[in-house]
Amino acid sequence: xxxxxxxxxxxKGAAHFCxxxxxxxxxxxxxxxxxxxxxxxxxxxxxQLVINTATTIITFLMVFLIQNTQNRDTQAIHVKLDELIRxxxxxxxxxxxxxxxxxxxxxxxxxxxxxxxxxxRAGLVRGDLDTGTPEP
Numbered sequence: 308x309x310x311x312x313x314x315x316x317x318x319k320g321a322a323h324f325c326x327x328x329x330x331x332x333x334x335x336x337x338x339x340x341x342x343x344x345x346x347x348x349x350x351x352x353x354x355q356l357v358i359n360t361a362t363t364i365i366t367f368l369m370v371f372l373i374q375n376t377q378n379r380d381t382q383a384i385h386v387k388l389d390e391l392i393r394x395x396x397x398x399x400x401x402x403x404x405x406x407x408x409x410x411x412x413x414x415x416x417x418x419x420x421x422x423x424x425x426x427x428r429a430g431l432v433r434g435d436l437d438t439g440t441p442e443p
Contacts, residue, residue, distance in 0.1 A: 318375040325369065337361075 324330060341358045348354040385406055392398045405413060427437050 315375065315379065318372045319379070321372050322376040325372070 338358070341354075345354060389403045392402055393400065402416070405416060408416075427435075431437055
């Protein structure tokens with residue numbers, strides 16, 4: 308169950324490491340150093356190319372690392388929510404894999420739940436309780 312690929316371990320570790328305040332401070336220091344060296348290099352094209360190339364490469368690589376960790380986190384949240392739906396008496400099991408539906412089908416479910424929320428708000432105005440399930 309815990310057979311995690313080297314890339315997943317690397318992506319998770321790199322994303323965790325890069326999210327630390329120290330790494331942000333190092334990035335700010337690198338940019339400050341680049342700005343300070345501008346007059347030394349006469350604000351040349353090469354001087355500008357250094358920061359442009361470095362930031363482009365770092366951004367390009369970070370997109371993949373962040374996307375990997377985001378995908379894994381989203382999948383874990385979906386599984387946890389699916390388990391809550393499955394284990395809750397009276398819950399609709401048809402909702403278990405909504406993320407797999409086409410946009411039109413998903414929109415139909417959204418409209419249904421928006422109508423339930425609207426009815427519940429109207430009920431609150433009348434003094435009704437906002438607990439329980441809306442089904443009879």
